[in-house]
Amino acid sequence: MTITQDNRWVDEQGRGVDPFSLPTFADLVFPILHGPYGEDGTIQGLLELLRLPYVGCGVTASAVCMDKVLQKNVCQSYSIPLVPYFWFTRREWDHDQEQVLKSLSQKFPSTNFPLFVKPANQGSSVGITKAHNQVELISGIETALIRDTKVVVEIAVSDVREIECAVLDPNDSPQASVLGEIIPDREFYDYSAKYADSQSQAIIPAQLSKKLTEQIQSVAIKAFRVLDCYGLARLDFLVNGATSEFYLNEVNTMPGFTPISMYPKLWEATGLAYSDLLDRLIELAFARFREKSALNLIH
Structure with missing residues (x-):
């Protein structure tokens, strides 16, 4: 269907x-x-x-993870590493554009360019732009506001490496896959790179130290739990190639399942075949349904 x-x-x-x-x-x-x-x-x-x-994932996790502002606010409260960010609404922008820009300049001095500008509620990198100066920042904000009523602005990580981790199983006992690295064929991994014919590469497993790999997997599991995810999610991280500092970028509650999608590839590299992955996801869905069906939800 x-x-x-x-x-x-x-x-x-x-x-x-x-x-x-x-x-x-x-x-x-x-x-x-x-x-x-x-x-x-x-x-x-x-x-x-x-x-x-x-x-x-259920209603709550799906809604919170779709909204980049809510997702970041929850993760920040649990000390999950995030890049510095600032958000505002369409009403604030329309009411006093100068004040929003002033607040942005206080949060991100001119030396902090480039910045990423994102609509808060979009997936697949839709509506995201990379601003290298004030003019591009304003243009990026206008582009984002076409897609949503909330905008998130973030610092672009230097010498960035884009790392992905697949998580599977119930919220109380999630498992993390091996890590994968996306090497985009353009400035960042945008919609075209994800879905159109591109030369972006996926390296599985990602060439990271054992310590850094385990740290990222641990944070992926922690974020999966605090965001109340269930069944599956793909967690995307940004790693500073020079310092090895890493940040949670996004949590995707329904990652792609196309032939080029990372989620099934990561589990296959971990030792779980595609057919077995599907069987496990179906088992989890029925298990949750049985558990909820046993509850008395009548008021």
Whole structure:
């Protein structure tokens, strides 16, 4: 089943389907959907109302991890390493652009360029720009505000290496995969590099020291737990190649499952075949459904 860009639900023949009829023919849903209304808790909430088992994180984790501001605020409260960031709303920008820019300059002096400008609620690097000066910063903010009502601005890590870790299993006993490194064929790993034909490379396992690898895996598991993730997530890190300092960049609650996607590749390199990975995710979905079905939720 597919949800089109104009919000129509269709089957493999392109025929319209009523989403509320799902329980009549589906035993379980694997919601491989990205971006707003896909991995932000919306679909997950619908499936909860329909009392259908589904793969992946629940409503809360999906919503919090989709919102970069909420995700960072939670992680910061648990001392998970993050790059310095600043966020603001469309209303604040429209009301007093000069004040927002002043606050940004106080947080990030001119010596801190380049900066990344991101819409808070988008996936797949949609709407992200890299600003090397004030003019590009303002342009990036306007671009981000086309996509969302909240904007996040972050420092770009020097000599950056992009490292990914796949996490699997229940929230109380998650397992971390080997690490992988993305070497983009452009300035940063943007939407085109992820989904279009690009020359970006994936190195698995990432060539990092044993100590640094274990530190990143430990933080990945910690973030998975404090964000209430379940089943699966891919956690993306930024590593300063010169100092080996690392920062959690994003938590993806429904990572890609295409032939070039890192999540299944990381688990395959860890020793878990693709078919076994799918079986495990389905088992986890049914286990959660049984556990929740046993609860008394009537008020």
